[in-house]
Amino acid sequence: QKEVEQDPGPLSVPEGAIVSLNCTYSNSAFQYFMWYRQYSRKGPELLMYTYSSGNKEDGRFTAQVDKSSKYISLFIRDSQPSDSATYLCAMSVLGAQKLVFGQGTRLTINP
Amino acid sequence: SAVISQKPSRDICQRGTSLTIQCQVDSQVTMMFWYRQQPGQSLTLIATANQGSEATYESGFVIDKFPISRPNLTFSTLTVSNMSPEDSSIYLCSVVGRAGDGYTFGSGTRLTVV
Numbered sequence: 001q002k003e004v005e006q007d008p009g010p011l012s013v014p015e016g017a018i019v020s021l022n023c024t025y026s027n028s029a030f031q032y033f034m035w036y037r038q039y040s041r042k043g044p045e046l047l048m049y050t051y052s053s054g055n056k057e058d059g060r061f062t063a064q065v066d067k068s069s070k071y072i073s074l075f076i077r078d079s080q081p082s083d084s085a086t087y088l089c090a091m092s093v094l095g096a097q098k099l100v101f102g103q104g105t106r107l108t109i110n111p
Numbered sequence: 112s113a114v115i116s117q118k119p120s121r122d123i124c125q126r127g128t129s130l131t132i133q134c135q136v137d138s139q140v141t142m143m144f145w146y147r148q149q150p151g152q153s154l155t156l157i158a159t160a161n162q163g164s165e166a167t168y169e170s171g172f173v174i175d176k177f178p179i180s181r182p183n184l185t186f187s188t189l190t191v192s193n194m195s196p197e198d199s200s201i202y203l204c205s206v207v208g209r210a211g212d213g214y215t216f217g218s219g220t221r222l223t224v225v
Contacts, residue, residue, distance in 0.1 A: 006153075034213050034214070036216075041219075041221070042218055042219070043115075043117075043203055043216040043217050043218040043219045044154070044203075044216045045216075046112070046213040046214065046215065049213035088153060088154070090154075090214075097142055097144070097159065097207060098144075098156055098159070098169075099144075099154075099156065099205075099214055101153040101154045101155075102153060103152070103153045104153050
C-alpha cells in the first residue's frame with residue numbers, strides 16, 4: 001500500500017463547475033499537507049499549505065484536512081480553463097523534511 | 112518564496128554518459144532536495160543535499176549513480192551517471208521556504224536517454 005493515494009483521473013469538468021480533488025494517506029505522523037499544481041512541462045507550483053486538521057481558503061481554492069479519517073481535499077470553485085493541470089497532494093511529517101507525493105490528478109476544465 | 116533557477120531545462124543524452132544538473136536559489140537555504148518524476152508518475156525524493164555534509168539518499172538511490180554537490184547555501188548540482196534509457200525522467204530541485212511558505216520547486220530538467 002502506498003503511503004499516499006490519489007486518484008490519477010483524468011477528470012474532465014465544464015467551466016464554472018466545482019472540482020473536488022482528494023487524497024488518502026496511511027501515515028498518521030503526517031502533519032503538513034500541501035497541494036501543488038503542475039502545468040505541462042513545468043515544475044510543481046504550491047497552491048495550498050496547511051498544518052493539521054481544518055479548512056483553509058485562498059480565493060477560489062479551499063483545502064480541507066481530516067486527520068481522523070486520513071483524508072485531504074482540495075476544492076476549486078468557479079473552475080476556469082486555466083485551472084487545467086495536474087494537481088498533486090503532498091505531505092510531510094513534523095520535524096522531517098521529506099515530502100511524500102500522491103500520484104497526481106490530471107484535471108481538464110472544458111470551456 | 113524562493114526563486115529557483117534550474118539548468119539545463121532539457122537534454123537528450125547518449126546511453127553511458129553523465130549529465131550534471133544545476134540548481135541556483137536566490138536566497139540562502141539550509142536544505143535542498145532533488146526529486147525525480149518519471150513519465151506519468153508522481154515525484155520521488157532522490158536525496159537531501161545539506162551544505163557542508165554528505166547528501167542523504169533515499170532507499171533505491173545511491174551516491175555512485177546520483178552524486179550531489181552542495182558547495183554553498185544557494186547552489187547544488189545533481190549528476191546522473193552512466194545513464195540508461197530508464198533514467199529518462201524529469202529531475203527537479205526543491206527548497207523549503209520560511210515557515211508557512213511550503214516547498215518551492217524549480218522548473219525541472221527533462222532528460223531523455225537514447
